[in-house]
Amino acid sequence: TRGLLRTDGGGPDTPFSADDLARNFETIAFFDEYTSGSGVSTRATGGRSGQLSRWNGPVRISTEFGASVTLAKRDTDRSRINAYAKRLAKITNHPITTTTGTGNFHVFVVGEDDSDFLQTRLMQLVPGISQTELDLFQDLPRSFYCLVVAVSGRRTPNQYVRAIALIRAEHPDLVRLSCIHEEIAQGLGLPNDSPSARPSIFNDDDEFALLTTHDELLLKMLYDPRLKLGMTAEEARAPARIIARDLLGQPL
Numbered sequence: 001t002r003g004l005l006r007t008d009g010g011g012p013d014t015p016f017s018a019d020d021l022a023r024n025f026e027t028i029a030f031f032d033e034y035t036s037g038s039g040v041s042t043r044a045t046g047g048r049s050g051q052l053s054r055w056n057g058p059v060r061i062s063t064e065f066g067a068s069v070t071l072a073k074r075d076t077d078r079s080r081i082n083a084y085a086k087r088l089a090k091i092t093n094h095p096i097t098t099t100t101g102t103g104n105f106h107v108f109v110v111g112e113d114d115s116d117f118l119q120t121r122l123m124q125l126v127p128g129i130s131q132t133e134l135d136l137f138q139d140l141p142r143s144f145y146c147l148v149v150a151v152s153g154r155r156t157p158n159q160y161v162r163a164i165a166l167i168r169a170e171h172p173d174l175v176r177l178s179c180i181h182e183e184i185a186q187g188l189g190l191p192n193d194s195p196s197a198r199p200s201i202f203n204d205d206d207e208f209a210l211l212t213t214h215d216e217l218l219l220k221m222l223y224d225p226r227l228k229l230g231m232t233a234e235e236a237r238a239p240a241r242i243i244a245r246d247l248l249g250q251p252l
Helices: 018-030 071-092 112-125 131-138 173-187 213-222 233-248
Strands: 034-037 040-043 059-065 096-098 105-110 146-152 159-168
Touching (some): 071 096, 071 105, 071 173, 112 159
Parallel strands (some): 059 096, 105 159
16 A cells, blocks of 8 residues: 555666665675574674675575465465576576475575474574574574575685575565565575665565566676676676676666
8 A cells, every 4th residue: 555565676767777776785695684693694894894605605595484474375476486596596696406305595484483393493593503693593583574594604604505595484475475475585695785776676665576587687787797806896897887888788
């Protein structure tokens, strides 16, 4: 009723330029909502700029459901994640697949009654996880629709090797789908939100529910070989501007 959770991906009412795209990329890729702690990311950085982080190896998405999740809801969400993984692989030109076996990007769709199951699985997946981080998943504030955390390699601090996403099973279909789109995309290396990003799911205003044309371009930029792991925002600024203009067909 308020015109939020749009599913059109943007249109004539949401124009953006190459400069807008480059500026939003810097904010979303280099300024993190989360900071590292005991092997998993936790909330809040104070606005410090980080380094470019993304996956270097294949991303294998595995989905697990709590016992409270109905079979119909499992089928719906599993098919959505499968389709989204194929779309993301095409956008990024990076190997992103779903698997029923051992994955490295774990998506949990769980309800409030599945807390013990989730805690057990988190301790199995991340043996060094702290109690603070376990508490974050167990007592997720109601204002959080969903959550993703990414784990970097010990010797490769800017290379993601594992990610864990939590999606509340109680959400209506469109909200769950919105969570799937945002959390998996953020777990690929776009961890922040920006109030100026539009049309975008990387904006806390909830105007858009699903990955937009603008967001597809951000992912293309993130996995463009002209940007290197560990780059600072300053180092990436010039090549990001060139990439943004290439993607939108605008001359330098």
